[in-house]
Amino acid sequence: MTITHRLTTRLRSEVARALTGRSARPLEARGPRVSSGPVRPAGRSDSQAYSNSSSSSASQQASSSSSSGISSAWSDGVAAQAIFGSLGGVLILGFGGYLYHTWYKYSVLEKMAVAFEPGYDPVLVLNKASERVPNRPELSRPSYKSSLGAGSQDEAEAEEEAEDEERAEQITWIARREQELIDQIIHGQLAGQYWLITGPKGTGKFSLIADAMTRNQADGIAVCECSDNLEIFRLRLGKCLNFEYAEDYIGGLFSRRDPREGGPLVDIERALNKLEKVAVAYHTKNLRPLVLVFNNIHHLRQDEGSYSLLLQLQQRAESWSQAGIVTFVFCSDDHWPYALLKKNASRMSVLTVKDLTKQEAIRAMRSERIKLWGEARAADDPEIEAIWNLVGGRIAHLSACMKHKDMIHAAKLIIEREKQWLLSRIGLIVDCDDDVMDEQKWASASFLLMQALVKNADETAASQPDSVNHSHYPKGIPYSVARQVMTRTDFLSQLDHENMISIDTDYHIKPNSIVLLNVIRELCNEPDFQERLDSVLERIGDIESLGRTRELLWKSGKDGHGVMNIKIEDHRLV
Template sequence: MVFVGGIAYVAWYKANVLEKIEVAFSAGYDPALELANRAAKHQGALPADHESDDIPWSKHLRRDDQDLMDQIVGGGETGHYFMLLGPKGTGKTTMLYDAMAKIHAEGVSICEAHPDLEVFRLRLGKALNYEYHEDSQTGLFQRRDPREGGPALDIERALNKLEKVALRYSEKKKRPLVLILNNVHFFNNDDSGKNILLQFQQRAESWAASGILTIVFSSDDFWPFYLMRKTASRMQVISIRDLNPSQALQAAAKMRRACHRSDEPLKTYAEVVGYVGGRLAYLNKVARQADMVKYAQSLLLIEKAWLQSQIGLIPDHDDDVMDEQKWSSCSWLLLREFVKMRQEQVREIEEQVAAGEKPPEALTDLPLPKIPYYRCRQIMTRPDFLEALDRLNIIAIDIHHDVTPDSLLLLRAAQEVVEEEGFDQQLDDVRDRVDEIESLHRTRELTFKDVKAGDRIRLSVDKGGALLVEDERPS
């Protein structure tokens, strides 16, 4: 009876696991979506100057990329999996949540990445409503389970169960499930983080080929795309960028009205956009303030102070911080080049405006300067510093391997630093100091003991292998 009952329990438990995962993809309550929408539901109860990175503009502003997001999340795009690539604050996650809300999260689930794979294992289990057999009662009657081998094995078992559910769902609904892995740049850029990404990519390739499940990766940094493109055959990359100036003006005005603040003249909105650009996260913060221009100026000061704290120059630095100053000086070489390109852009437009070839509004519609990746390596003289700058959100790298400043706000902060009197001399002094310290490290000192007056020291330099040069002069 115990044996037969055990067999029946195991069969029931396995079936129940698949049913629970199906519930995670059913329409209705989704824990991640509920948290994301809670601020919007209670927006009226919040004070007007409440600061939050949650962007409530989606009810008043529809981005051009939203149609594609709706199509992907709704299961209309089959045969591919997707990578959303763009700087922080451009609205990637918000568009995904909006697309989920329209279909009440039916057939879609979202999971946030985390550097600790044990934490990510639990988050994936929550997103899939999967307990990794930790709620099973069979542990009393079996040997030590091999699933204790680490989070990677547990994640593989979860994906195996998900595949079975996806097969049943696609047969029933005639559309694929959608799994969103948000902020995959939070995985560590080491062997364990890369292995997890490749583990999901292998599944994404096979599931996209069969049309049963679509995985959407979202990243602020470039390195996950650079890693995954090596083995990608069905991956499509979508670049999410800042709004252009005209869109940013409309967005700022709509956000302002949504916060129940008094409307401002167009000149004020244009001045604000001139500071923060089309970055939605910044526009959302500025639109809530009573004095938008003053707050935008304070954001610029904060960005400038942060930039100098990260890559500030120390002309008379000690050799202990030589590596840090080498990184800082190389970073400023790149930022100075961006500033020079922006100055050249402004000069050319001003000449065209003066000649009547373009209207004065063209000065506010300048794109961020961009430099090819290979050219940035040459400017910085180091190929390994670009990834650190991307991780700090100082630069942004797109799918065409073009490098730009992370935002207009950061470009303006860098421009203020570069245009300060004596900056070029300070940068040259830091680089000279680095060269001096490196030269000292390469210098070797010979010390001779017990040398008395009249003693002779013979020094020979033999580069030819047979020639001996002697100095007969007394030392």
């Protein structure tokens, strides 16, 4: 401490001396030059010259002393000004940085609050774009050239367009039985719980959510699309919440740490922390929770990173639903997110979106045929009945059929496409090579399950005649029975992910759709199907038996006589 004090004192003295010398040097340059001895002027005596020189030296000393005092005082003032100026600059810079930091934190919350204001969500823009399609039916259906002339054809098209627009104003899409409940969820009327909306692909889960958002202009609602890449999910969550993860913060220019070095989960946690403050303020003002929708969470990979993300979101969903400030809504086509969330769920409610019933499907086809083609179909129209038997009540398949002039031809194309896709995934190969044995294990086990599903569907249709009015049969094969049929437990999740089967929340397994059920029934009813399946199973058993067999060769005698072959087989079951 003493050495530091000495160095500081010496430095101050050197600076003061330098400033004093620098300020005194110009004054000396402007003063009269003093000679080494007195100079006698002409016409004066020595005594007079000596007295004059002594008086001049005295005056010079007085002037130099006064100038040194002035320069010392000036130098002391300059140093003080420099010190106070530097301190003032530092204080102003620090105060400005504090004001910017405070303003930035406030602006982050304000920007996130804008994400939940009415009319902000991009889903509304897409929904408005889709609403323009019914007013121009030619955009929704294939075009067919008419044999009329050019002028008459234009007039006919104009009249048809006017009629279609008039019908479009009178006819709307049918109301789904799940729409009322989803409206209450999305509008924030059901607080205290969070939701998992499941169902097979193409049942219209997100369409129900989009319709509910349109009714209140997405007031207090935000939607985030999930991805299999956590970094992309991080960016999408920031976009939906209008949060930049402090990447636009100017103070980050002087930071040595990379904001992303903690990984996407840390950034997602930062976004959720900001969302909590916004949700509390929103609940205080509007007395209802915010709604955050995570669509297609089955796109997440089944690995540790995705499991950690779902657990992180579920923890927030549990605490925020208890407080009533945020309602999380998860949408999934697969079963594995439900199995993962169910383990730690205490406030989770599940809604399963099913296919249309027969009455709903008939009303939908009649209204769409009038809107698109101007065809007034009766309720007992044989073509509509045939479409119901071919594709069932799956909205995606019905929509594809209704846009074509020949609906039956379109339905058969859908069935043929599904058939070829299924064979490309689990097609049987008779006398297969050992290199594809694992693939054939999956294919043969899958067809064993498909046979059981077809048998269960036929028995249900025979015992319950009312089941023909539902695309989803009341019962399916229990999960435990399916494991015994396939003799494998890891194949069921893959079949569900491939959209070949559907696993509901009651752990019953059904075909993914009526189209797929018809395809499976057609394949299983082929004359040589059972023979090919048995041949593949036998081939797999033979290949595995070769892998478990060891052959030993024992020779006795010098001349090689008495050769004996011994085979050792392990009779373990596959």
